[in-house]
Amino acid sequence: MEAQKVDMFIMANGKFFESHQVAQIRERLIQMDDSKWGMIQTLQFKDPTTSLIISLLGGSLGIDRFMIGDTGLGVGKLLTCGGLGIWAIIDWFMIMGATREKNMSRLQQVLY
């Protein structure tokens, strides 16, 4: 794919991924066939900042985990008052990274 298109994608969506993954994504996109461009452009990613806000507000009900698609962990948090409050606090720091990982796996489903 053209480097210009890829750079545009990176500029628009770079914040949704871990910084160490961006270079790898760029390389992979450049190698990729042009026919997949449409699919990649329509992908919806979860914003890490939004999930942080949700984690701060509804973390002890597990809503943040439900939102990013970790339903099982969400149920776990809900049933235990956010892991007796401890897990909820840990997740304030973990949730942004977890959201970026989820975004990466969503992109990977299209890439590979």
Place this chain on the structure above:
Amino acid sequence: MPLSRRNLYRILFMACVAGYIWLYIGLSIHQSGIKTVEVCPIKHLTNIPCPSCGSTRAVILLTKGEFVKALLLNPLGYVVAVIMMLTPFWILADLVTQKETLYKCYQKTEMHLRKPGVAIPLILFVIVNWIWNITKGL
């Protein structure tokens, strides 16, 4: 990429250990006659109980065989108790037989729970339970 098998088993094992330690603390406090310690952040912040407040007390009641009282206190206690009893043995069985039945079951349950037909009734159940908790003044 969903949770890896190793991570899932680790988290579940740690949760079970923490749960049993918590239950032991709860039981020993309960026997000494003092009110159980409340750690729920929502209750501490807002003075309103959360949907799963009282599940420790419900599990403690279950260990004493008072099933109806436990159900009236918080039905979620039953869910917690079943998970706590099942998972350690399931993890052990998987480790011994070198299979991943728990992992597959977890993924299937997760997929199942995401369906609106299952999710909406469960969410309603949790909300109704929450309202009940607030009216009970747990």
